[in-house]
Amino acid sequence: MTAVIVIIVVVVVLALAGGGLALARRKRSQQLQEQFGPEYDRAVEKSDSKSEAEKELASRRKRHAELDLRSLDPQTRERFRGDWKQVQGEFVDDPGGAVEKADSLVTTIMRERGYPVEDFDRRADDISVEHPRVVENYREARRVRDAHRNGSAGTEDLRGAVTSYRSLVDALLDEGSDRGGHDDGSHGDGRHRDDEGRHRDEPRGSGDERGRDDRVRDEGAGNGRQEREADGPSADGAHDHDGSRR
Structure with a gap:
């Protein structure tokens, strides 16, 4: 028993x-x-x-x-934002060069934050812990950069790559915006991404600018005048035709 x-x-x-x-x-x-x-x-x-x-x-x-990650001081953060504005501003004249510089800038910011940067796959894995949604943009942007080096990337591919790099730059500078797997699409400064994760202020090309709204009539004026609604703010700030800042 x-x-x-x-x-x-x-x-x-x-x-x-x-x-x-x-x-x-x-x-x-x-x-x-x-x-x-x-x-x-x-x-x-x-x-x-x-x-x-x-x-x-x-x-x-x-x-x-176990990484010794550092926050960026305001001056360094603004310097990197200025560097990004320059990269985006060069897209029209040199899309491939802008992609190369965007990739280099991301690596520089990561190094400044304290990430190991010797290996791309390691960088992507480390980024994925705090930014699990943005990291796929990083992988896609790198794929396009490599395709450009092989001569197989078109302008639209390069445009998408710069936009993808932008999401990672924002994540690294606006620390914590995508931590813990929660991402509402915001970047800490009021900007948001659309459903595809692309920014509304993505780089624009000459002659085929994207993201513009349709022309709308000012029905209240009654004078037949047409106005084109403005794009979202560009990286360096946009201005109306009369010179006033939007």
């Missing part, structure tokens, strides 16, 4: 331990999904198993926690 009781106790203990382990695994999975968002799904797709993917993501998180 005693042996039977012992066996029952052991079975119950093992069942409870197994249930606790399963609960801990579910909780860990939920936490990783919430933190990494789409990056979690990407890791699972690339891995042989869900457990392997979660192990890799947990490793990223642990490694990121």
